[in-house]
Amino acid sequence: MAFQFRFDMDMEIENDCAWKPKQRMTFDLEQCVYDFYNAYGERMRFSIRRDYSKKNKFTSQLICRLLVCNKEGFQKVNERDPLAETRTGCEARLYVKLDKCTGKFVVTDFEEKHNHDLVSPKCAHMLPSQRKITAIQAIELDLAAQSGLRLGQSFELMGREDGRGHCLGFTKSDKKII
Incomplete structure (x- = not known):
């Protein structure tokens, strides 16, 4: 009976998607967005990095931020070590914009699909952002x-x-x- 209860709890945890980014989610600070997406990356076993951002030219306040999988884009070919290629053009990303009315960052774009294998659970803690x-x-x-x-x-x-x-x-x- 205890095994059945544990199985049901695991199913509940898997069905609880509070840990997964969604359109229109809001965050008080850009750092909160980063921490949330990084925790999601840890759970899904990929590393993230900050990419594009835009600031208000008068106040220098951040008005949008793009967080991406660390395998986004492509690197120049390293002639000395062609195996050092670490980027695959992955399009997994989270984009937030500052809502002027509320002063909060709102998720306006989320792409969860990766074009590469995710790391094993044993290695996830050693990903750069983790x-x-x-x-x-x-x-x-x-x-x-x-x-x-x-x-x-x-x-x-x-x-x-x-x-x-x-x-x-x-x-x-x-x-x-x-």
Whole structure:
């Protein structure tokens, strides 16, 4: 009987589409739009990035934003490493405009279909927009560096402390950004 209840709950969760973008959804801030679409990307197993935006030329207030799959568009061919191509022309996107009356961002366009395979659930947390380094982790890396440990050694140490090996949820390049 407990198994049946769990199955029903899973079905309810899958049918609850509050996590999926829809036309006319509203958001208070552009960052809220980004966070929502990024959470959707995490659930669906793709990475997002900010693309086009437009600002009011008098007030510099953001009036529209396009968020896209990180595989949107095409890159110039890299002659040294032709396998480095990461873009596929994917058209998955979320577009919002600022409603002047309400002051909220409104979804005016949403395309959910991708032209590429989505990553496996085991790798989704390492997609560029999904990687997260906490302030505590950054401080630990700084302390390790001050103690004379190289970045690679610090990563190994943190992975062993965490118990997940090298799966920390961020990369060495993410530390360089902070």
